[in-house]
Amino acid sequence: xxxxxxxxxxxxxxxxxxxxxxxxxxxxxxxxxxxxxxxxxxxxxxxxxxxxxxxxxxxxxxxxxxxxxxxxxxxxxxxxxxxxxxxxxxxxxxxxxxxxxxxxxxxxxxxxxxxxxxxxxxxxxxxxxxxxxxxxxxxxxxxxxxxxxxxxxxxxxxxxxxxxxxxxxxxxxxxxxxxxxxxxxxxxxxxxxxxxxxxxxxxxxxxxxxxxxxxxxxxxxxxxxxxxxxxxxxxxxxxxxxxxxxxxxxxxxxxxxxxxxxxxxxxxxxxxxxxxxxxxxxxxxxxxxxxxxxxxxxxxxxxxxx
Amino acid sequence: xxxxxxxxxxxxxxxxxxxxxxxxxxxxxxxxxxxxxxxxxxxxxxxxxxxxxxxxxxxxxxxxxxxxxxxxxxxxxxxxxxxxxxxxxxxxxxxxxxxxxxxxxxxxxxxxxxxxxxxxxxxxxxxxxxxxxxxxxxxxxxxxxxxxxxxxxxxxxxxxxxxxxxxxxxxxxxxxxxxxxxxxxxxxxxxxxxxxxxxxxxxxxxxxxxxxxxxxxxxxxxxxxxxxxxxxxxxxxxxxxxxxxxxxxxxxxxxxxxxxxxxxxxxxxxxxxxxxxxxxxxxxxxxxxxxxxxxxxxxxxxxxxxxxxxxxxxxxxxxxxxxxxxxxxxxxxxxxxxxxxxxxxxxxxxxxxxxxxxxxxxxxxxxxx
Numbered sequence: 237x238x239x240x241x242x243x244x245x246x247x248x249x250x251x252x253x254x255x256x257x258x259x260x261x262x263x264x265x266x267x268x269x270x271x272x273x274x275x276x277x278x279x280x281x282x283x284x285x286x287x288x289x290x291x292x293x294x295x296x297x298x299x300x301x302x303x304x305x306x307x308x309x310x311x312x313x314x315x316x317x318x319x320x321x322x323x324x325x326x327x328x329x330x331x332x333x334x335x336x337x338x339x340x341x342x343x344x345x346x347x348x349x350x351x352x353x354x355x356x357x358x359x360x361x362x363x364x365x366x367x368x369x370x371x372x373x374x375x376x377x378x379x380x381x382x383x384x385x386x387x388x389x390x391x392x393x394x395x396x397x398x399x400x401x402x403x404x405x406x407x408x409x410x411x412x413x414x415x416x417x418x419x420x421x422x423x424x425x426x427x428x429x430x431x432x433x434x435x436x437x438x439x440x441x442x443x444x445x446x447x448x449x450x451x452x453x454x455x456x457x458x459x460x461x462x463x464x465x466x467x468x469x470x471x472x473x474x475x476x477x478x479x480x481x482x483x484x485x486x487x488x489x490x491x492x493x494x495x496x497x498x499x500x501x502x503x504x505x506x507x508x509x510x511x512x513x514x515x516x517x518x519x520x521x522x523x524x525x526x527x528x529x530x531x532x533x534x535x536x537x538x539x540x541x542x
Numbered sequence: 543x544x545x546x547x548x549x550x551x552x553x554x555x556x557x558x559x560x561x562x563x564x565x566x567x568x569x570x571x572x573x574x575x576x577x578x579x580x581x582x583x584x585x586x587x588x589x590x591x592x593x594x595x596x597x598x599x600x601x602x603x604x605x606x607x608x609x610x611x612x613x614x615x616x617x618x619x620x621x622x623x624x625x626x627x628x629x630x631x632x633x634x635x636x637x638x639x640x641x642x643x644x645x646x647x648x649x650x651x652x653x654x655x656x657x658x659x660x661x662x663x664x665x666x667x668x669x670x671x672x673x674x675x676x677x678x679x680x681x682x683x684x685x686x687x688x689x690x691x692x693x694x695x696x697x698x699x700x701x702x703x704x705x706x707x708x709x710x711x712x713x714x715x716x717x718x719x720x721x722x723x724x725x726x727x728x729x730x731x732x733x734x735x736x737x738x739x740x741x742x743x744x745x746x747x748x749x750x751x752x753x754x755x756x757x758x759x760x761x762x763x764x765x766x767x768x769x770x771x772x773x774x775x776x777x778x779x780x781x782x783x784x785x786x787x788x789x790x791x792x793x794x795x796x797x798x799x800x801x802x803x804x805x806x807x808x809x810x811x812x813x814x815x816x817x818x819x820x821x822x823x824x825x826x827x828x829x830x831x832x833x834x835x836x837x838x839x840x841x842x843x844x845x846x847x848x849x850x851x852x853x854x855x856x857x858x859x860x861x862x863x864x865x866x867x868x869x870x871x872x873x874x875x876x877x878x879x880x881x882x883x884x885x886x887x888x889x890x891x892x893x894x895x896x897x898x899x900x901x902x903x904x905x906x907x908x909x910x911x
Binding site: 247495506 | 749751752
């Protein structure tokens, strides 16, 4: 392989990370917040899809894509709130409710989304951060949506807030030991309710990115399981918001391997290269599963037997 | 266990029959004497800018014909659900002819239904019917879309500056490969230096990867993009966003690319559906196999978009005239992109040898494995 080819592939990986990672990032951050409070919300795939269609519809009717992003967040927050409320009831399993919420979210989205497959809504604009490079390909790869930056900022804030604020401490305590939190007079249910609703908000915003920026249109196959993958990324990132960002970027970049290699003439074995993100995730999970560190980082209240 | 369960549809049918017999004493169920009722089942949404839309557009045209009623159901998965939909079309809507438009509907669902309802005609949109195995009231229909992709290629060959054309393809099956090869031959007819670069995404509907593939092709220097995936919406929109030209597939995507659209390969199912409706109305037997291309008006090209130059329009129109006159696309000797001679002579556009295509011609950058 010549240098030019390697450069093309590397630029494609960079571009892929910039373009594809944002929805993963938002869903993973939302799930990270929810799981830190001691609850699992598997319904974020549905939230993502509902967010996508809400954003598209709002942008179409109002003409403002940013209003669409906000509406998507609100739609996601409502789904999260339903999840948070139902799980508060006695003897309710949050995993099962999550799956129900996933089906509910996609169902509502497909039902109301029918009317929005054909129309074209105003999309989000991108920021050109690569103009200084003077290289057309690099400049294209560095077309960044503001939401990506927002996502990174939210991750930084979450990382700081978990360690340094009272609210962060309450969330972590609810997640690690509910009895301890109750002993302190904290309403664990309220903390979890808010954390699930806020997590839903983030996932909804991730959906807005899908329909309003990349790939940038609404159709029923839009998410194709990205919400579920993002939930898995949280475990992969071991409940650390900064590692969620890294995992999302890595996932986006490796997802670009398949198309990028074919575009430079490495055409054999594209099924294998298309599976690269999953293979990589598997390898890292296997590599890290054995460490004691990993078990210590999991919120203590997370369990499927509750 | 399933024998003991009464499905909702069966119940509705039974209840409906009881009600009807009470009211209309003896009026035999839904078979309409004069009219034709055509039931059609889609695997996806009717307005997907792709495969399903192409069928739905034809049905819309058919509904305008007097005496023809059409019943549609969309988003029906390739499971038992399609059999239930079709059965209710027969029982509740009185369909005389039922069309299944997705590959997986055929076996076992449509085969079983055809046996169960020998008086209803079933037709399926892929060349799967085999007279030695399948009932006579079942059949297949399809269009040779590769002819329209050939016309796409002619327009693309005259529209490229880099001589690199990009093709986003789902899976390397023969119909996809035939579209890619025909696209190349169309481009080479007018531009001997043109090459086609293919990216396989691996499945029929993966919007994010289709967008990635389109971006990768544009980054690799392709300045005309086309595709063979279920819903070409994302590919065409991404190409437009990147400022390159595009050719459509399955249905009209012209509104998605107001600047760069050249033309697109479209099915003209209306021709086939009108033949069916006409024959059923007259009480004539339906053909078991109905397939064709430009010469029988079963495929077409989207009207030229803003991206097509005068020269490209003229050459593409001439190519359509050639196809209508049955001029062959595959004229040997042609090699595949591994150097083997695969087309030794001129083949008729409907030669069964071409249906078995499992190679990419020389000039296509890509691999089927």
